[in-house]
Amino acid sequence: MQDKIVSLHAQQIIDCKCRPAVEVEIRTESGAIGLGAAPTGTSVGMYEAFVLRDGDPSSYKGLSVHTAVDKAVNIIGPALIGMNVFDQRAIDEKMIALDGTPDKHNLGGNTIYSASIAAFRAAAASRRIPLYNHIAGGDIRTVPVPCFNVINGGRYENFTQSFNEFLIVPHGTDSIDQAVEMAVTVFNHLGTVLTAYLGHKPQVASSYGYAAPSDDPALILSMMRRAIDECGYRGKISFALDCASSEMYDAATRTYLLKGERVTSSALIAYVRKLTETFDFVFIEDLLDENDWEGYSRAVRELPRTIILGDDLTVTSLPLLRRAHQEHAVDGFVLKPNQVGTITEAMDAYRFAADHGMIAVPSGRSGGVVDDVVMDFSVGLQVPFQKNGAPRSGERIEKLNFLMRANARSPGCRLYDIKPLLRF
Structure with missing residues (x-):
């Protein structure tokens, strides 16, 4: 043409x-x-x-x-x-x-x-034609399971929550409309659970989830699980984490901040392993610093109940994905095309990952726009799941509407069945 x-x-x-x-x-x-x-x-x-x-x-x-x-x-x-x-x-x-x-x-x-x-x-x-059909080379058969960042970590007035994003993943359905409703219901009820714990309404964090109420990840996950259970979705909604650990890494001491203390890479992996034995995680992203290749390889070996994803480690870069594959450093990567800077380079990274058994998880960025092309990637590449953000701000809501529209306009389309990928 x-x-x-x-x-x-x-x-x-x-x-x-x-x-x-x-x-x-x-x-x-x-x-x-x-x-x-x-x-x-x-x-x-x-x-x-x-x-x-x-x-x-x-x-x-x-x-x-x-x-x-x-x-x-x-x-x-x-x-x-x-x-x-x-x-x-x-x-x-x-x-x-x-x-x-x-x-x-x-x-x-x-x-x-x-x-x-x-x-x-x-x-x-x-x-x-829609861009996602252009990418798919025809009709689409699935739309991805959206993953919702409901509680945001980071530095607060009285403490620092080391893990950046606590996510819920509504996978116990074959309907995108039902998955969105499940997640929105739990997100709204989580506000009630947090209010009961805090004694006041939780703050809205910078990425539009709820501000973390504690520096203890296990406590936060317990409150998320309570919200899921009270909404009747146990077994249908699971967890994910984006640790963004490069933000909490001290290169001089080669340690990470965790619950107010500095810990080694091995100690952080051991702590997260205990979390995965208590809570069902679909994936854990950026568990370690972006240069801790040895640590990532160890994490893949020692965390069998979840998928280990790279983001800062891999930055949608073909050379870094090749290294990650060679060193068995991750099970997949977060696909953010702006990290590498062109559509072609992002697609090359995706194809390498797909050819080598690595999962690609498209994601928007915190500074998003309403018509983010990452949605066309998610739908056109027919990936299993995507990172969507909190169901609160306009551009993040539009991503959900995008999925529902694409599904409704594609005969025979359904929500991707991620059960074969789950490791718990």
Whole structure:
């Protein structure tokens, strides 16, 4: 197929945390239009593609992206005009070559990725089909099980909860509508459980889940289990964790913060093993520091009741996924295309993982946008589950509506059956 790019426009918009982001619009000869905007994370791996910001303290405290917009219009635009919008690899490789750095430092990973999404969407628009059908190469048969970040860890006034995200996974159904209802019901009731424990309503955390009430992960998981049981969903909703342990790692002592104390990698793995023997975990993400390869290999061996995922360790990077496979460091990875900076590189990482028995879990970022292309990845690649965030803010609710719409518009489609993947 052939449809040439005829124009590229860009501007600054804001994400769900009111931080500036680059939005790129690409138009083709046939009149097709594609929009793309790169989300950004709060927990960011050191090997992720560079996010180009202006650094002007007088504008959004240095976070504005006017420089990135200028580079999209004046450098990327002229290079892409005339290219075939269906040749995604050629488009992405052209931008990578224009940048010329390993981490996309010159043009910005956010700039390149926004243009990459815009081209991808314009190609689907040119075919007049949803992007997820363009990715799937036809009709879809499943939509992924959404995983909900209901309690957020981090640094609070009187304590630090070392684990970043406590998640629920509603898998005991074949209906996406029922899975969403189950999760929303438990999330709302969890507020009541937390209120009873705290003596007041829980705070809303920065990622829109409930603020952690304690530095003890087991206590938090017990309250989550109580909410699940009281809603009648025992055995139908399980747990997941995103530890984001690089945030709590001290390189000088090679220790992690856990319940107010510094512990070794081995001690952290041993503690989490006890959690997995008490609670049923679908997956545990970023259990260790992004450079603790030996620790990850040990975790895979010593935590047989859950799937070990890399995020900061793997950053959707093909070379890092190859290493992870060779060293048996993870069972799968969190697919965040903006980490690597182009659609093509993200797809190459996915295909390598799929070919080598590794699970890919698409995820939005904390600084999300309403039309996050990661949803098209989730549905088009027909993955088992995805990370969705808390069912509270607009762009996260839209992700749930996206799944329900895609399912309703695809005859014979159902929720992915993840039971064969569960290890508990």
